[in-house]
Each structure stands twice: as C-alpha cells, then as structure tokens.
Amino acid sequence: MMRWFAPRPDSLLGQLRSPLYMRWQAGLSLFALVALFQGPASLHRELGTWLAPTLLALPVFVYLYSRVYVGPRRRVDWYVAGMVATGLALWACNPFGFILLILASVVAAFSPSWRRWLASVAVMGALTLAMAWAFGDPLSTALWVVMSGLFGGFSNVAYMHSARKDAELRLSQTEVRRLATLAERERIGRDLHDLLGHTLSLVALKSELAKRLALAEPARAQREMAEVERVARHALAEVRAAVTGMRRSDLGAELTSARLMLEASGVAFEGRLPDGLALPENIEASVALVLREAVTNIHRHARATQASAGVFFEDGMLQMHISDNGRGGLAAHGNGVSGMRERVRALGGTLAIDSPPRHGTRLSIRVPVAAQASVSAESAATGTVVVSATGSAA
Structure with a gap:
C-alpha cells in the first residue's frame, strides 16, 4: 500500500x-x-x-x-x-x-x-x-x-x-560548473600537451639513438642517456610546478564560489578583497580553504539570510572576517572548525569564534604576513574588490 x-x-x-x-x-x-x-x-x-x-x-x-x-x-x-x-x-x-x-x-x-x-x-x-x-x-x-x-x-x-x-x-549553476569543468579539462590537456609533447618526443629520439650507439660507441651512448636523464628531470620539475598551480586555491575564486553557493540557498552574500592582493601560495591556499569551509558551514547549518566575508591588512597581519545572521551556537570543535583552526595555526595565526545562539556567527582569522605579502599602499588603504549577490565587481 x-x-x-x-x-x-x-x-x-x-x-x-x-x-x-x-x-x-x-x-x-x-x-x-x-x-x-x-x-x-x-x-x-x-x-x-x-x-x-x-x-x-x-x-x-x-x-x-x-x-x-x-x-x-x-x-x-x-x-x-x-x-x-x-x-x-x-x-x-x-x-x-x-x-x-x-x-x-x-x-x-x-x-x-x-x-x-x-x-x-x-x-x-x-x-x-x-x-x-x-x-x-x-x-x-x-x-x-x-x-x-x-x-x-x-x-x-x-x-x-x-x-x-x-x-x-x-540547473543553471550545474551547467556553469559543468562548462567550467570542461574548460578546465581542455586547458589541462593543452598545458600537458605543450609541456610534455616536445619533451617526450626528445626523450624517445635520444633513447633510440643511445640504443643504436650502445655497442658501437658506448661513450656517446652514455652521453645521450645522460641528456635523456637531464631532460626527464627537467620535465618532472615542470609537471610538479604545473600540478602545484592546478591545486592552488585562489581567494578571489573562492569568494565567487561562495556567492554562487549561498545565493542558491537564498542567502545574500557580500565579499571584499583588497585590490592588488599578492600572497605567498601556501598562505593564500590555506586561507582560501578556511573560507571555503566557513561558507560551507553557513550553507549547511546557519539558516542565515545574509552573510559577508572581508579580507584586509592591519599591523602586518592578514585578517579575514566571515559573518552571518543565522542561528549561531557554532561549536568550537564541530562542523569543520577543528580543521579550520589547524590550518590557521599551521600559518602561525589565530582563529576566534563569536557565535551566540540565535544571533549569528562571526569568524575572525589573523595570519602574520608582514614580510611575505605585497599590496600596494593605495590599494591596501582604499581599494577593494567586492563580490556581491549579483556577482559584480567594483
């Protein structure tokens, strides 16, 4: 029945x-x-x-x-x-x-x-x-x-x-993600072809030459194989650098992704990023992952209608504030908070949480970057890139 x-x-x-x-x-x-x-x-x-x-x-x-x-x-x-x-x-x-x-x-x-x-x-x-x-x-x-x-x-x-x-x-967001994934795959395919196509062809030719010279001219064959080893190591280094770039998380991209995720669930979002921001890769990747986890928590658990994320510099510290007007009561060691805290601690920074029940949540992250980050003085003082609910930049 x-x-x-x-x-x-x-x-x-x-x-x-x-x-x-x-x-x-x-x-x-x-x-x-x-x-x-x-x-x-x-x-x-x-x-x-x-x-x-x-x-x-x-x-x-x-x-x-x-x-x-x-x-x-x-x-x-x-x-x-x-x-x-x-x-x-x-x-x-x-x-x-x-x-x-x-x-x-x-x-x-x-x-x-x-x-x-x-x-x-x-x-x-x-x-x-x-x-x-x-x-x-x-x-x-x-x-x-x-x-x-x-x-x-x-x-x-x-x-x-x-x-x-x-x-x-x-459906539109699914289609956007599908097209973005397809474009990324095509880009990776082109990069790998440009990166490895010539190198592997050279390795194949020199290996074939060394094979023919192995008995007739052993010394020259050794030189060819040494060249093959050098080319292979150089290609390996280039592949590692390319993979590192592919894996790198970008704060600007994360803010855009946050807007798409939150507006799909009816949450108005505004993100602010200093114009001209240049951070070391390890710092930007970790901070971007913290932002991603925080936004995911807002999407899944906060029941908020408004949220914001802002990044700025003060006293040699990179500071990021993420807030929402949801139900609050975020546990200090739940909902991915432990992972965020560990990422921030690994950078020598601190993470503070203010989450009173029924009064929203505010995460404050401070990471020392005095000698590592570069932002133009004028941009750090006044310039910002804003990602709003309409996705426009200002």
Whole structure:
C-alpha cells in the first residue's frame, strides 16, 4: 500500500524533490476532515444518517488528495474533479461535506495551468451555491469555498513559482560548473600537451639513438642517456610546478564560489578583497580553504539570510572576517572548525569564534604576513574588490 503514496518522478513532490514544507502542509490540511465528525455530532444528527457515508467517502477522498501530490501532475485536474464529486455526494448525507470542496479548491492550484485552476474554483463555487440552495444551507458557504480556493491556491501558486525559480537556478549553476569543468579539462590537456609533447618526443629520439650507439660507441651512448636523464628531470620539475598551480586555491575564486553557493540557498552574500592582493601560495591556499569551509558551514547549518566575508591588512597581519545572521551556537570543535583552526595555526595565526545562539556567527582569522605579502599602499588603504549577490565587481 505504501507504494501508492510514493512520489512518481513526474509528480508534484517528485518534480520539487519532495520538499518538507509541502509534505507538512499536505498532512496538516487533512486535520480539517475532523469537522466531518464534529459538525454533525454538534448538530445532534443521527449517526445512521451520516457516519457510514462519511467513513466510506473519507478513504476515497484521502486517496485522491494524496494523488494530487504523488501522482502524475498532468492528471491533477482529474484528481480534483474526483474530490469534488466525492464532496458533493457526501454533502447529501453530511451537512459538512462542503469541507471536501474547500480542500479541493485549494489543491486545484497545483494544476499545470493557472487558468484551469481559476476555472475550477469558479465551477466549485457555482456547484456549492446550487447545493447550498438545494439543501437549505447558508449561501455564504459558496463564498467560503471560493475565497479559500483563491487565497489558499494563490499561496500554492506563489510557492510553486518560487520552487521553479530555485530549480532553474540550480540547473543553471550545474551547467556553469559543468562548462567550467570542461574548460578546465581542455586547458589541462593543452598545458600537458605543450609541456610534455616536445619533451617526450626528445626523450624517445635520444633513447633510440643511445640504443643504436650502445655497442658501437658506448661513450656517446652514455652521453645521450645522460641528456635523456637531464631532460626527464627537467620535465618532472615542470609537471610538479604545473600540478602545484592546478591545486592552488585562489581567494578571489573562492569568494565567487561562495556567492554562487549561498545565493542558491537564498542567502545574500557580500565579499571584499583588497585590490592588488599578492600572497605567498601556501598562505593564500590555506586561507582560501578556511573560507571555503566557513561558507560551507553557513550553507549547511546557519539558516542565515545574509552573510559577508572581508579580507584586509592591519599591523602586518592578514585578517579575514566571515559573518552571518543565522542561528549561531557554532561549536568550537564541530562542523569543520577543528580543521579550520589547524590550518590557521599551521600559518602561525589565530582563529576566534563569536557565535551566540540565535544571533549569528562571526569568524575572525589573523595570519602574520608582514614580510611575505605585497599590496600596494593605495590599494591596501582604499581599494577593494567586492563580490556581491549579483556577482559584480567594483
């Protein structure tokens, strides 16, 4: 039976990756069905006139209601029509059967077409008006159905619009990462070809020559092999230098990556970097990895809406401050903090954490770079590169 309630890939929950908010909303809305029992009981209706029809109608309605979320989205209109039919049939026995029409009018907003949603709400309003007139119920019941369908449905439409935008953003970022990876692979391929193509050809030629001279001219063959050894060692050094450059983390690139990650989860981000920054590779790589870990913590755990990262120099120290307005309470030795602290300590620096519960988190990193970093005096004083939520540089 559980497979009936498993979301299909083309269902509402399947397309939205089964968001917790929507599942809770769907479950909590069903509490309105309690009124189907409380209402008639409060009116002292005889159980025999309404209880059995209500018990028979509820499983059908709940099944159709669940299919709106887990069934094919192209069939949502049919599921809503079934819910309306169930509600109208129950209304003949239970004076509170119109509650099923209210729930149907709200989930009708999940129809692939918003025009069909509005049309279905209008039809439900007309049917409710006719049923209320036929059974002598208040005609305002039709107004309740229409208003509930419009207001509740509008919130669902707005949520779906936001969810689609988030999905499009994730897809665009995935495509950007894919293209960046492809471009990087092509660059590495070109660099390796330029770096090793000529060298390996030279090694092959000299090795072949040394093989032919090995018996006839041993001394010359030794010289050729010594040249092969020298060329090979030189190529090895170049490969090591190239790999080191590939592995090097860049602060500017990390700030851009942080903006992309955080804005995807709805966090406004601003990053500041001194213009003309030139750090030793080991320091910049370690500080960039600390920034990456801190931003990852904000993305995964902080529940923040705003975050910032700033790098500047003061009294011969490289300082980096990373802050957010999230839930705070960051443990001193959790969520990757120990790794960040070890990286900073290896550079002879310090890492301080200020993270009061519900008041955000601020990380302050200080690393001595007086004799190693170079920043122009004017740039260090006034110039900055800003990475904002729009990704512009200023």
